[in-house]
Every structure is written in structure tokens, then in C-alpha cells.
Amino acid sequence: xxxxxxxxxxxxxxxxxxxxxxxxxxxxxxxxxxxxxxxxxxxxxxxxxxxxxxxxxxxxxxxxxxxxxxxxxxxxxxxxxxxxxxxxxxxxxxxxxxxxxxxxxxxxxxxxxxxxxxxxxxxxxxxxxxxxxxxxxxxxxxxxxxxxxxxxxxxxxxxxxxxxxxxx
Numbered sequence: 001x002x003x004x005x006x007x008x009x010x011x012x013x014x015x016x017x018x019x020x021x022x023x024x025x026x027x028x029x030x031x032x033x034x035x036x037x038x039x040x041x042x043x044x045x046x047x048x049x050x051x052x053x054x055x056x057x058x059x060x061x062x063x064x065x066x067x068x069x070x071x072x073x074x075x076x077x078x079x080x081x082x083x084x085x086x087x088x089x090x091x092x093x094x095x096x097x098x099x100x101x102x103x104x105x106x107x108x109x110x111x112x113x114x115x116x117x118x119x120x121x122x123x124x125x126x127x128x129x130x131x132x133x134x135x136x137x138x139x140x141x142x143x144x145x146x147x148x149x150x151x152x153x154x155x156x157x158x159x160x161x162x163x164x165x166x167x168x
Contacts, residue, residue, distance in 0.1 A: 006019075006024060012027045015028070017031055019036060077142065079142055080127065080140075081139070084116070084121075087138060088136070088138070089117045092134065099113040106133050107129075127139065
């Protein structure tokens, strides 16, 4: 006998069930009401697995380092150009469009166009729209990032105190 973590009922029989990405101790009433019983495969995953070929999921697993999902921490091969706002503005002016006309062609608001031209980074989908509609390239190859090793001790990593002492 334990407490249900969902409804708070005390001293009831509970089972460990998955809700989203976590497991909770739930009473039989909550399991029934919230439909938390065991499911063979989530409906969205069933469609995703049926549309993917076995080799594509294996390639994805090898690329991301694990078997499920997309690694959101991996960087793409390209970055947004530093001068993207001037590229957008000059390409728009070459086509003799005002910001409203460009927004209409892209199915975006004028505010999205204005903010991109003022230097605010647009979403990836809007970047692709700019590239397609204006015929420009906004995504460029990565610039290399220089790194340096501050400590070479074998017993532990460098601490903030080590860094500050070294700088003095």
C-alpha cells in the first residue's frame, strides 16, 4: 500500500506506469481514467517506424550516437551568415519589393521581415523561405573555433580558482 502520485489517494494499491517520459506510482482509478495502461506502441511512433526504412533508422542511430530520436545538440554543417540582414535587404531591394510585398510572397508578416533586416535571427524555416524566395544563400560553412588548454594536470580538471590564479 502506498500513495497515488497523481490523485493523492493514500494507502491504496499502486502500479508504476509511464506518463510521458517519466514513471509514477498511480492507483487503478487514475490508470483507468487517464488511460495509462500499457500500450503496444505510441500511435505517432507506429506511423514513424512504418514510414522509415530499416537502414535509415540504423543510419540515424549511428549518426546521433543512440538508437532513438534526433540528437538536438549536434550542430548542422552550416551557420547563419554574419551579414544575413544586409543580404536579405539588398536582395529585396534588387527585386524592387518593399517589406510588405516580400512578406506576402513568403506568407510571413511584415514584422518578421523587419526584424530579420534589423539583425534579429529568424527561425530556420523563415531562413529557408528567404533563401528560396530571394534566391540568396544565408547559411554558410562553419568557421573554425580556436580552443586552448588551460591546465594539463592529470589528477583533476581545472577549476575556476586555478584559472584565476593563472591569470594573475
